[in-house]
Amino acid sequence: MISPFEAALFVFVLVAAVATALLRDILAVIVIAGAYSLGMALFYAFLLAPDVAMTEAAIGAGVTTLLLLLTIARTARTDHTQLLERPNVPAVFVCGAFLVVLLVTITEFPVVGDPGIAWDNPAITQYYLEHAPKDTGVENAVTAVLAGYRGFDTFGEATVVFLAGMAALLVLKREVFTNE
Amino acid sequence: MIESVRTGGAILFVALGLFFTFVSAVGVLRLPDIYSRSHTASQADTLGAGFTLAGVALVLGVTPVTIKTVLLLFFIFVTNPTAAHAVARAAHEEGIEPWTTDDDRTDRDLFAAAKGTAAVETADPGEPGPAGAEAEDVTPEETEPGDGGEPA
Amino acid sequence: MTGATPLSPLIEDVFLGAAGLFMLLAVAMFYRAIKGPTTQDRVLAVNVLGTNTVVVLALLAAALGESALLDIALIYALLNFLMAVAISKFTVERGGVL
Numbered sequence: 001m002i003s004p005f006e007a008a009l010f011v012f013v014l015v016a017a018v019a020t021a022l023l024r025d026i027l028a029v030i031v032i033a034g035a036y037s038l039g040m041a042l043f044y045a046f047l048l049a050p051d052v053a054m055t056e057a058a059i060g061a062g063v064t065t066l067l068l069l070l071t072i073a074r075t076a077r078t079d080h081t082q083l084l085e086r087p088n089v090p091a092v093f094v095c096g097a098f099l100v101v102l103l104v105t106i107t108e109f110p111v112v113g114d115p116g117i118a119w120d121n122p123a124i125t126q127y128y129l130e131h132a133p134k135d136t137g138v139e140n141a142v143t144a145v146l147a148g149y150r151g152f153d154t155f156g157e158a159t160v161v162f163l164a165g166m167a168a169l170l171v172l173k174r175e176v177f178t179n180e
Numbered sequence: 181m182i183e184s185v186r187t188g189g190a191i192l193f194v195a196l197g198l199f200f201t202f203v204s205a206v207g208v209l210r211l212p213d214i215y216s217r218s219h220t221a222s223q224a225d226t227l228g229a230g231f232t233l234a235g236v237a238l239v240l241g242v243t244p245v246t247i248k249t250v251l252l253l254f255f256i257f258v259t260n261p262t263a264a265h266a267v268a269r270a271a272h273e274e275g276i277e278p279w280t281t282d283d284d285r286t287d288r289d290l291f292a293a294a295k296g297t298a299a300v301e302t303a304d305p306g307e308p309g310p311a312g313a314e315a316e317d318v319t320p321e322e323t324e325p326g327d328g329g330e331p332a
Numbered sequence: 333m334t335g336a337t338p339l340s341p342l343i344e345d346v347f348l349g350a351a352g353l354f355m356l357l358a359v360a361m362f363y364r365a366i367k368g369p370t371t372q373d374r375v376l377a378v379n380v381l382g383t384n385t386v387v388v389l390a391l392l393a394a395a396l397g398e399s400a401l402l403d404i405a406l407i408y409a410l411l412n413f414l415m416a417v418a419i420s421k422f423t424v425e426r427g428g429v430l
Contacts, residue, residue, distance in 0.1 A: 005348050008355030015359060019366045027419075031374045032365055034415055038385045041404065045389060050400035057404060061382075062411045066418060073422055187343055194350045194391070201384065205357045208364050208380055214372045217364075221380045232350070232387045236394045239343055248402040249390060252409060256383065259413035263379050263420075270420035271372040 009046070013039040024085045030068045037061040070172055190238040197232030200224050213279035214271045222264030229256045347395035351388045358384040375419050382412030 016036035023029050037060030044053035128149070132141045136148035146154055207220025230253055237249040361384070364377035386405045393401035 003348060004352035005355060008352045008359065012355055012359050012362075015362050019362065023366065025368070025371075027371050028366070028368065028374050031371075031378050031419070032362075035362075035365065035378045035381050038382055038408065038412075041408075042385060042388060042392075045401050045404055046392060046396075048396070048398060050398065050404055053401075053404050054407060057407050057411060061408075061415065065415055069418060069422055183340075187340055190343060191346050194346065197387070198350055198353055201354065201357055201387070204380060205360055208361060208377060214370060214376065217373065218376055221376050225380050225383050229383050229387050232354075233390055236347075236390045239347070239394045240399075245393075245399040245402060248399070248406060252386065252390065252402065252405055255406070255409045255413075256386065259409060260379075260383060263413050263416035264376065266417045266420040267372050267376050267379070270375075270423045271370065274370075274372070274423060276370060276372070 006046070009039060009042055013043065022084050022087065026072055030065060030072070033068075034061045034065045037064070067168065186238055186241075190235040193231050193235030193238060197228045197230070197235060200228030200231060202228075204228055214276060215268055215278050218264040218268040218271075222261040226257060226260045229253075229260070344395045347391045351391040351395070354384050354388045354391070358388075371419070371423065375416055379412060379416045382408065382415070386412070 013036060016032055016039055019032045020029055020036055023032065037056060040060065041053040041056040044050075044056055128145060129141055132144035132148070133139055136144045138144040138148060201224070204220050204224035207224060208217050211217045211220060233249055233253045233256070237246050237253070240246045240249060358381045361377050361381045365374050365381065368374055386408045389401050389405035389408065393399055393405065
């Protein structure tokens with residue numbers, strides 16, 4: 001059921017995640033978190049969600065890495081003597097319990113790519129599939145919902161993202177690039 | 181007929197790509213210092229990626245999609261050596277000394293020495309004193325691949 | 333698959349298997365990324381790992397017949413390059429702060 005490719009990808013993402021959690025050097029953590037992002041995007045790509053994969057690649061591997069780099073360029077990077085962090089035992093326990101809860105819910109999910117599912121409300125899905133091209137003139141139903149039916153919502157999101165980007169650039173310009 | 185030639189060619193290309201990527205992986209894991217590693221990363225890895233992408237292009241055939249593959253191949257051929265060069269240059273600016281055949285220090289010692297001599301240019305590479313002192317804090321294990329690695 | 337000749341199942345199997353092997357090589361690269369010992373080693377390892385990822389995406393695009401994955405591969409190739417150069421540049425210009 002699970003292909004060798006998926007197995008290798010699982011190992012890849014798992015190693016990256018554990019290394020991100022345990023390494024002591026901040027710069028190394030940033031670099032490996034970028035690698036983790038690459039692995040996650042591969043997962044999305046393998047599950048045929050190219051748009052999500054593209055977002056993960058751009059945000060996770062690109063923007064986040066750059067922002068974190070700028071952050072530690074501004075703050076101090078402490079010298080370290082040991083390679084690994086000593087794990088916090090209660091935190092590990094809490095994370096493990098949470099993981100078990102999440103794993104229990106996995107069996108309730110439908111199979112990936114199951115054509116029989118139309119999520120919870122087939123009527124609404126059918127409505128959009130039928131009316132979207134006529135109502136909005138857009139052939140892709142997802143795009144129609146995103147930019148047509150909930151256009152104001154998307155507009156608000158775009159505004160928030162734009163403001164966040166502006167704020168980050170302003171702060172960075174003052175804090176990093178005009179240093180000395 | 182032509183179909184089987186295409187299939188065979190694609191499989192051959194992918195196998196070659198896998199081989200060269202394997203060589204590059206071995207190089208990155210086994211070679212003694214950052215400079216030689218960046219060398220293998222820029223050469224063998226680029227060749228491996230190039231072969232595999234050529235195989236993919238062969239499978240896709242003459243379609244508009246293939247243009248993307250060729251573009252990707254071009255990008256990798258340009259950017260991969262450039263990135264390796266940038267990394268090696270950064271290492272040089274930071275003062276990491278290259279490994280030479282007449283010293284058998286591990287790369288950890290090289291790094292410690294680079295940290296020690298960043299300000300002063302005096303410490304002799306053969307002097308194990310400061311390097312050994314700094315390496316004391318690190319958990320002592322001698323399984324570093326740079327150790328016994330003897331590049332033929 | 334857009335318009336091209338249909339793939340033989342052999343090619344699909346071979347490409348998926350090759351993608352798995354590439355992922356294994358990428359996992360092996362984590363040794364260098366975690367162990368270091370210098371930041372440049374880590375950046376180099378992640379760069380090689382990113383190239384592997386791009387190749388895997390291209391293989392998946394051919395094997396699954398999903399040409400959109402090639403777009404992601406293009407983005408990756410550029411981001412990967414950008415990341416390596418950005419970190420190297422910072423290291424040089426900040427005088428070893430990073």
